[in-house]
Amino acid sequence: MAQAALISRRVRPGSLEISDAETGAMLRAFFNLVERWQLSDRQGRLLLGDPAARTYARWKTGQAELSRISRDTRERLSILMGIHKSLRHLFREPSRGYQWLRKPNQAFAGASALDRLLAGSIPDLAAVRAYLDSERGAW
Secondary structure, three states: HHHHHHHHHHHHOEOOOOOOHHEEEHHHHHOOOOOOOOOHHHHHHHHHHOHHHHHHHHOOOOOOHHHHOOOHHHHHHHHHHHHHHHHHHHHOOOOHHHHHHHHHHHHHHOEEHHHHHHHOOOHHHHHHHHHHHOOOOOO
């Protein structure tokens, strides 16, 4: 039965759909990260694929209609949670990980990881996550 439920959630080979409950949890965690990373609302919006300011404000106050959040945004949230997890594994003190985000890095052509994230595309988010995963030895 559990296997059948898992298979029914598949969107494309090798990937799973992100449920509304998972999306809600990641959205709440995302807004905690925005605060800890000291990002503006504009920067937060860029990380999520640039939703309308009013939509972002509703999400921020916990008024998201989870079923209407796009697959793109769900994927972005998932990648950002992976980045957060990697930072927590690499840095014992969370503040050092938050500082690392803003420091120039040769892996990103001298830009910071945050600069790369704010370029705004899913491949940009994925590049930062892949870099961090490689630094911590992945799985």
